[in-house]
Amino acid sequence: xxxxxxxxxxxxxxxxxxxxxxxxxxxxxxxxxxxxxxxxxxxxxxxxxxxxxxxxxxxxxxxxxxxxxxxxxxxxxxxxxxxxxxxxxxxxxxxxxxxxxxxxxxxxxxxxxxxxxxxxxxxxxxxxxxxxxxxxxxxxxxxxxxxxxxxxxxxxxxxxxxxxxxxxxxxxxxxxxxxxxxxxxxxxxxxxxxxxxxxxxxxxxxxxxxxxxxxxxxxxxxxxxxxxxxxxxxxxxxxxxxxxxxxxxxxxxxxxxxxxxxxxxxxxxxxxxxxxxxxxxxxxxxxxxxxxxxxxxxxxxxxxxxxxxxxxxxxxxxxxxxxxxxxxxxxxxxxxxxxxxxxxxxxxxxxxxxxxxxxxxxxxxxxxxxxxxxxxxxxxxxxxxxxxxx
Ligand SMILES: Cc1cc2nc3c(=O)[nH]c(=O)nc-3n(C[C@H](O)[C@H](O)[C@H](O)COP(=O)(O)O)c2cc1C
Numbered sequence: 001x002x003x004x005x006x007x008x009x010x011x012x013x014x015x016x017x018x019x020x021x022x023x024x025x026x027x028x029x030x031x032x033x034x035x036x037x038x039x040x041x042x043x044x045x046x047x048x049x050x051x052x053x054x055x056x057x058x059x060x061x062x063x064x065x066x067x068x069x070x071x072x073x074x075x076x077x078x079x080x081x082x083x084x085x086x087x088x089x090x091x092x093x094x095x096x097x098x099x100x101x102x103x104x105x106x107x108x109x110x111x112x113x114x115x116x117x118x119x120x121x122x123x124x125x126x127x128x129x130x131x132x133x134x135x136x137x138x139x140x141x142x143x144x145x146x147x148x149x150x151x152x153x154x155x156x157x158x159x160x161x162x163x164x165x166x167x168x169x170x171x172x173x174x175x176x177x178x179x180x181x182x183x184x185x186x187x188x189x190x191x192x193x194x195x196x197x198x199x200x201x202x203x204x205x206x207x208x209x210x211x212x213x214x215x216x217x218x219x220x221x222x223x224x225x226x227x228x229x230x231x232x233x234x235x236x237x238x239x240x241x242x243x244x245x246x247x248x249x250x251x252x253x254x255x256x257x258x259x260x261x262x263x264x265x266x267x268x269x270x271x272x273x274x275x276x277x278x279x280x281x282x283x284x285x286x287x288x289x290x291x292x293x294x295x296x297x298x299x300x301x302x303x304x305x306x307x308x309x310x311x312x313x314x315x316x317x318x319x320x321x322x323x324x325x326x327x328x329x330x331x332x333x334x335x336x337x338x339x340x341x342x343x344x345x346x347x348x349x350x351x352x353x354x355x356x357x358x359x360x361x362x363x364x365x366x367x368x369x370x371x372x373x374x375x376x377x378x379x380x381x382x383x384x385x386x387x388x389x390x
Contacts (some may be wrong), residue, residue: 001021001362001365001366002019002020002021002022002147002358002361002362002365003019003020003021004017004018004019004020004140004143004358005017005018006018006136006139006140006143007139008077008079008135008136008139009089009127009130009131009133009135010079010129010130010131010133010135010136011079011081011082011084011085011088011089011130012079012082012085012089012130013078013079013082014058014076014077014078014079014082015076015077015079015135015136015138015139015142016074016075016076016077016139017074017075017077017139017140017142017143018072018073018074018075018143019062019072019073019075019143019146019147020072020073021362021365022062022068022070022073022146022147022150022361022365023068023070023150023365023370023371023372023373023375023376024067024068024069024070024371024372024373025067025068025372025373025374026067026068026146026149026150026153026373027066027067027149027153028059028063028066028067028068028146028149029066029149030057030059032145032148032149033057033075033142033145033146034055034056034057035145036141036142036144036145036148036350036353036354037055037056037057037077037138037141037142037145038054038055039141039183039188039347039350040055040137040138040141040347040350040351041053041054041055041347042187042188042191042346042347043188043189043190043191043343043344043345043346043347044188044189044190044202044205044343045190045205045208045209045215045341045342045343045344046341046342046343046344046347047339047340047341047342048339049081049135049339049341050341052080052081053079053080053081054080055077055138056077056078057075057076057077057142057145058075058076058077058078059073059074059075060074060075060076061073061074062074068146068373070371070372073143073146075139075142075143077138077139077142079135085102087100088100088101088102089126089130101124101126102126103124103126104124104125104126104129104336104338105123105124105125105326105327105328105336106321106324106325106326106327106333106334106335106336107125107324107325107327107335107336108129108316108317108321108322108324108335108336108337108338109316109322109323109324109335110313110316110317111125111129111132111316111317112125112128112129112132113125113128113129113132113336116128116129116132117327123327123328124327125327125336129338132252133252134251134252134253134344134351136252137251137252137351137354140351140354140355140358141350141351141354143354143358144351144353144354144355144357144358145354145357147354147357147358147360147361147362148353148354148357150361150364150373151223151357151360151361151364153373153377154225154227154364154377154380155225156223156224156225156226156360156364157176157180157223157224157225158221158222158223158224158353158356158357158360159176159179159180159182159183159221159222159224159353160179160191160219160220160221160222160349160350160352160353161174161178161179161182161191161192161193161219161220161222161349162190162191162192162201162217162218162219162220162345162346162349163192163217163218163219163220163309164201164217164218164345165190165192165201165204165205165215165216165217165343165345166201166204166205166208166215166216166217166314167204168197168200168201168203168204169197170192170193170194170197171197172194174193174194174220175193176222176224176305178193179193179222181193188346189202190202190205190343190345190346191219191345191346191349201217204343205342205343208342208343209342211320212318212319212320213314213318213319213320213342214314214315214316214317214318214340214341214342214343215314215315215342215343216253216311216312216313216314216315216343216345217311217312217343217345218309218310218311218312218345219309219310219312219345219346219348219349219352220307220308220309220349221248221306221307221308221309221310221349221352221353221355221356222305222306222307223295223305223306223356223357223360224305226295226301226303226305226306226360227301227303227380227383227384227387228300228301228302228303228387229300229301229367229383229387230300230301230360230363230364230367231243231296231299231300231301231363232299232300233298233299233300238299239298239299239300240296240299240300240301240359240363241259241296241299242299243359243363244257244259244296244306244308244355244356244359245257245259245308247355247356247358247359248308248310248352248355248356249310250355251310251348251351251352251355253312253313253315253316253344253348254310254311254312254348255311255312255313256310256311257308257309257310257311258294258308258309258311259293259294259296259307259308260291260292260293260294260295260296260307261273261292261294261307262294264292265292273292274292274293275288275289275290275291275292275293275304276288276289276290277289284388286303288302288304291304291305291307294306294307294308295307301363306356306360308352308356310348310349310352312344312345312348315340315341315342315343315344317335317337317338317340318335318337318340319337319340321334321335321336321337322334322335323335324336364376364380367383368380368383
């Protein structure tokens with residue numbers, strides 16, 4: 001079992017991630033984790049915060065001589081902005097602390113502010129938004145990079161791209177080679193493989209900038225090289241489609257998830273939706289007429305690319321704030337404004353990759369076990385042999 005946890009607040013000292021259950025011997029490079037962290041910070045439409053931070057993974061345990069050693073891995077990522085918040089959010093109370101607080105008493109619609117303040121009994125939503133913030137996903141991306149390093153050892157790659165920003169859509173499928181090229185770019189606009197569609201997406205973000213508004217969109221995560229048989233049909237909580245859906249919807253601002261071409265399928269007849277089954281006698285293998293199921297049938301991977309999409313609502317904080325109520329006076333008031341992103345779909349794709357990688361790595365470890373990478377690989381090879389001779 002792979003277990004992971006994150007801690008840390010948006011303007012606290014650092015973010016922390018722990019990952020337990022990776023076998024010993026997985027090669028790890030800090031540069032490759034930092035590259036993923038950099039990718040998460042990119043995209044046209046990000047706010048001023050991303051200009052302050054240059055995220056770097058500081059590994060404090062579980063990795064020695066560039067390899068996992070089987071013990072829990074802990075990673076710290078510094079918040080450079082913390083230095084501006086040491087008096088507003090001190091760990092230990094200090095004299096006059098009240099004067100330095102930056103209270104949020106006008107909860108922002110679409111945020112955790114109001115529900116969290118009621119639930120935790122604070123009349124200031126500051127502590128709530130500090131943890132609800134998507135800054136937390138930095139920690140997920142760091143350990144997702146470790147899951148990716150593990151999956152690469154089995155020939156499994158996980159990438160993403162943006163398929164819609166507001167109403168501007170990519171109208172064609174992307175090839176794997178396009179996704180690889182996209183992931184290697186040193187400048188990220190909106191994470192779309194098609195320059196013409198990306199231009200239309202940029203126009204939508206430009207419009208949001210001009211009008212003080214925000215936009216959402218859709219990203220797609222693709223996992224290639226996944227063997228058939230991860231997950232299982234036998235119980236609700238062993239179905240991999242369900243586990244992937246939870247991982248994606250757990251992301252801040254993601255309100256919908258699609259496995260394969262779910263929405264299109266729901267609007268079509270069955271004869272047009274299911275992926276026909278064929279057999280190649282020369283290659284001794286089953287092939288499929290299409291991959292509308294997104295590589296998952298009956299809650300199990302079927303050997304085709306795993307396709308999962310996440311639908312992001314528009315960013316909740318608006319420069320032209322929406323109506324709210326002051327928690328102290330209960331009078332109508334405009335919602336608080338905190339420096340904010342306008343559009344984050346490419347970054348969400350990178351976070352989606354991390355979440356999918358963590359779920360797939362977990363399913364691989366459950367199925368093939370092993371305390372060392374060599375042992376996991378041996379078990380995996382045995383299974384591939386079984387599949388080949390089926
Ligand atoms: C990468 C990323 C960056 C985000 N940045 C912001 C932001 O700058 N301002 C904002 O209001 N919401 C931002 N969000 C969304 C909020 O974190 C999210 O809407 C909020 O925590 C409430 O959670 P919910 O939308 O899942 O209900 C971001 C989300 C992601 C995935």
